[in-house]
Amino acid sequence: MPTLPERTLFGPGPSDVAPSVLEAMSRPVIGHLDPAFVGLLDEVGGMLREAFVTRNEVTFAASGTGSAGMEMALVNLLSPGDRAVVGVAGVFGERLAEIARRCGAEVAEVSVPWGDPIDPAQIEASLRGSPAKLVAIVHAETSTGVRQPLEEIARIARENGALVVVDAVTSLAGIPLFVDEWGIDVCYSGTQKCLSVPPGLSPITFSPRAMEAIRTRATPVRSWYLDVTMITRYWGAERVYHHTAPISMLYALHEGLRLVGEEGLEARWERHRALGEYLQSELVGLGFELLAAEGFRLPQLTAAALPGGADERAARKRLLDEFGIEVGGGLGAFAGRAWRIGLMGESCRKEKLDRLLEAVRTVIGHAV
Amino acid sequence: MPTLPERTLFGPGPSDVAPSVLEAMSRPVIGHLDPAFVGLLDEVGGMLREAFVTRNEVTFAASGTGSAGMEMALVNLLSPGDRAVVGVAGVFGERLAEIARRCGAEVAEVSVPWGDPIDPAQIEASLRGSPAKLVAIVHAETSTGVRQPLEEIARIARENGALVVVDAVTSLAGIPLFVDEWGIDVCYSGTQKCLSVPPGLSPITFSPRAMEAIRTRATPVRSWYLDVTMITRYWGAERVYHHTAPISMLYALHEGLRLVGEEGLEARWERHRALGEYLQSELVGLGFELLAAEGFRLPQLTAAALPGGADERAARKRLLDEFGIEVGGGLGAFAGRAWRIGLMGESCRKEKLDRLLEAVRTVIGHAV
Numbered sequence: 001m002p003t004l005p006e007r008t009l010f011g012p013g014p015s016d017v018a019p020s021v022l023e024a025m026s027r028p029v030i031g032h033l034d035p036a037f038v039g040l041l042d043e044v045g046g047m048l049r050e051a052f053v054t055r056n057e058v059t060f061a062a063s064g065t066g067s068a069g070m071e072m073a074l075v076n077l078l079s080p081g082d083r084a085v086v087g088v089a090g091v092f093g094e095r096l097a098e099i100a101r102r103c104g105a106e107v108a109e110v111s112v113p114w115g116d117p118i119d120p121a122q123i124e125a126s127l128r129g130s131p132a133k134l135v136a137i138v139h140a141e142t143s144t145g146v147r148q149p150l151e152e153i154a155r156i157a158r159e160n161g162a163l164v165v166v167d168a169v170t171s172l173a174g175i176p177l178f179v180d181e182w183g184i185d186v187c188y189s190g191t192q193k194c195l196s197v198p199p200g201l202s203p204i205t206f207s208p209r210a211m212e213a214i215r216t217r218a219t220p221v222r223s224w225y226l227d228v229t230m231i232t233r234y235w236g237a238e239r240v241y242h243h244t245a246p247i248s249m250l251y252a253l254h255e256g257l258r259l260v261g262e263e264g265l266e267a268r269w270e271r272h273r274a275l276g277e278y279l280q281s282e283l284v285g286l287g288f289e290l291l292a293a294e295g296f297r298l299p300q301l302t303a304a305a306l307p308g309g310a311d312e313r314a315a316r317k318r319l320l321d322e323f324g325i326e327v328g329g330g331l332g333a334f335a336g337r338a339w340r341i342g343l344m345g346e347s348c349r350k351e352k353l354d355r356l357l358e359a360v361r362t363v364i365g366h367a368v
Numbered sequence: 369m370p371t372l373p374e375r376t377l378f379g380p381g382p383s384d385v386a387p388s389v390l391e392a393m394s395r396p397v398i399g400h401l402d403p404a405f406v407g408l409l410d411e412v413g414g415m416l417r418e419a420f421v422t423r424n425e426v427t428f429a430a431s432g433t434g435s436a437g438m439e440m441a442l443v444n445l446l447s448p449g450d451r452a453v454v455g456v457a458g459v460f461g462e463r464l465a466e467i468a469r470r471c472g473a474e475v476a477e478v479s480v481p482w483g484d485p486i487d488p489a490q491i492e493a494s495l496r497g498s499p500a501k502l503v504a505i506v507h508a509e510t511s512t513g514v515r516q517p518l519e520e521i522a523r524i525a526r527e528n529g530a531l532v533v534v535d536a537v538t539s540l541a542g543i544p545l546f547v548d549e550w551g552i553d554v555c556y557s558g559t560q561k562c563l564s565v566p567p568g569l570s571p572i573t574f575s576p577r578a579m580e581a582i583r584t585r586a587t588p589v590r591s592w593y594l595d596v597t598m599i600t601r602y603w604g605a606e607r608v609y610h611h612t613a614p615i616s617m618l619y620a621l622h623e624g625l626r627l628v629g630e631e632g633l634e635a636r637w638e639r640h641r642a643l644g645e646y647l648q649s650e651l652v653g654l655g656f657e658l659l660a661a662e663g664f665r666l667p668q669l670t671a672a673a674l675p676g677g678a679d680e681r682a683a684r685k686r687l688l689d690e691f692g693i694e695v696g697g698g699l700g701a702f703a704g705r706a707w708r709i710g711l712m713g714e715s716c717r718k719e720k721l722d723r724l725l726e727a728v729r730t731v732i733g734h735a736v
Contacts, residue, residue: 001623007398013612017397025616026394029385029566030375031694064432064593067611071593099592192612198397200568200614222590224467225432225439243435244560246568247382248393255369326399
């Protein structure tokens with residue numbers, strides 16, 4: 001393989017991966033039905049329950065990236081003609097709506113301008129207008145850096161008889177998330193954000209209520225690859241072959257989750273909170289404008305417009321070429337003028353952050 | 369991570385992974401839009417074209433296992449109401465038919481008993497009865513060890529105006545396969561068979577004719593995650609973000625394909641042929657019954673009934689527990705009485721095969 005440059009990853013994901021996780025992936029591959037491997041799967045399931053703070057039996061890692069988890073959540077729950085209320089506040093809300101439409105659902109989008117949180121009252125109004133099979137929302141919108149008022153929206157959805165689907169791709173293990181306590185029915189994530197595992201798997205959990213809705217569907221799930229009922233027969237006690245599990249990626253996830261457990265979820269949330277706030281105050285000091293509404297800012301993903309109308313692309317390229325530091329460019333409404341800076345998992349360390357800030361000072365000093 | 373037992377993998381996949389491929393996965397993760405990474409993607413695309421023997425521009429690795437590739441092939445080509453003729457000669461043919469039905473297609477199954485090759489005349493009769501959008505067939509049926517008469521079936525399909533979809537999960541880099549020369553429109557594989565890369569990706573290629581059929585669809589592709597038109601914008605020159613590529617798995621695939629190129633495709637096919645024939649003749653000598661029809665036996669996957677009605681499960685467990693050797697159990701019509709022995713990629717080495725045969729002799733000597 002060609003030599004790869006050294007990078008420190010402060011983009012919207014992937015984040016830096018711990019050496020022990022990289023080492024886990026280099027272990028020899030064993031069979032996906034080997035007793036030693038299925039024992040490891042059981043441990044992954046248990047650690048995922050701890051990370052999601054759930055007792056859901058159906059909790060596993062889907063064999064695809066976070067977007068596969070998104071599609072798995074929707075394609076299993078939605079039948080053609082079902083109504084879905086989707087909170088749209090950025091790229092990933094738009095993606096939820098698009099996938100729900102492809103599932104044949106009638107989609108009601110509840111939209112807000114980029115950078116704003118979704119208004120729970122609007123979700124409620126949409127549900128009162130017409131009942132819905134589900135409400136889907138992105139917890140941590142990676143395109144804007146906004147933390148959505150998930151707890152309140154989930155409560156409203158449940159009160160109105162809708163299932164609650166939550167995208168926790170960027171939130172899991174980075175900010176507080178309580179699947180059972182908040183009444184979430186399906187919650188999925190990605191491995192390459194605050195879990196600091198390489199991209200390729202999507203941790204996902206289904207409540208008994210969600211599984212009952214799937215069991216009583218009138219039509220087959222449109223996707224075979226993402227059919228949770230079949231996949232559950234492999235992850236559960238039956239061990240019925242569905243597709244070959246991505247062995248090495250599951251080694252990596254096992255080790256990544258072990259590190260989360262070793263640190264403790266609350267300590268990990270606090271680390272992200274403290275360093276995220278520090279980053280944001282430093283950026284403001286440098287003349288950046290934070291684009292997420294105050295009170296709803298994610299610590300692990302900061303969208304910030306560059307000072308003085310600087311060319312974000314040129315400055316970002318300098319960070320990469322001269323300092324080996326990756327940050328993300330703005331998307332959609334923020335394209336061309338903003339960065340998205342991730343502080344996730346192993347990238348969220350004080351010494352790395354200090355190097356980032358030093359590099360940003362240099363690059364911005366020249367660019368403004 | 370817990371210590372894993374040492375295994376030599378002679379099951380139906382995964383196969384043993386070369387040390388340099390394991391090492392590639394332990395490299396630090398860089399961003400999926402990093403210029404260094406997209407350069408590596410270009411190289412993967414080029415090496416996949418060599419492995420598939422195709423000039424198809426749309427050639428890449430789908431972010432899921434071989435079954436995701438199967439679903440990607442069908443969900444992009446089929447619209448509700450389309451007719452699909454599917455060759456069914458084992459588990460993977462059945463899976464093709466099931467996925468095609470979930471895509472809304474009207475499926476005509478052309479079936480043969482387990483162990484037999486599909487009869488091209490039956491495919492032709494089905495196509496003459498009523499035109500079809502596509503013919504789908506498994507090249508190397510992993511559940512029976514049969515090599516299907518692909519070249520002839522592809523020719524018949526094309527002559528009758530149908531697109532040709534081929535499952536090459538177990539055949540790619542193990543037996544001759546010529547995507548362009550044989551007129552195949554979509555061909556997908558898996559990484560964990562004759563490529564000897566861990567499971568998790570699905571190499572796939574689409575002909576210009578297939579892409580034109582997709583471009584002129586009347587309805588959107590039902591799957592967003594597997595929408596080849598969108599994915600192509602990331603793998604192609606535009607580099608538009610679709611989903612985060614599975615970075616570490618793509619490192620592994622890059623190295624696995626480099627090893628294929630270093631050995632040479634023809635030498636690799638010959639290695640599989642020679643050792644597969646040797647295994648099969650030794651098994652017959654031990655009293656096994658080969659279950660695939662003569663003349664259609666795959667060298668890289670042998671389905672064989674145990675001598676004297678021995679309990680396959682107990683004997684297989686002894687191989688695993690006492691020798692650290694994995695073979696697969698029979699499926700479907702072969703369950704309970706047969707093994708499936710894979711000789712794929714790095715597992716297909718004379719010294720490993722000799723150890724396998726020695727262990728089989730010991731276990732069978734006791735079991736009969």
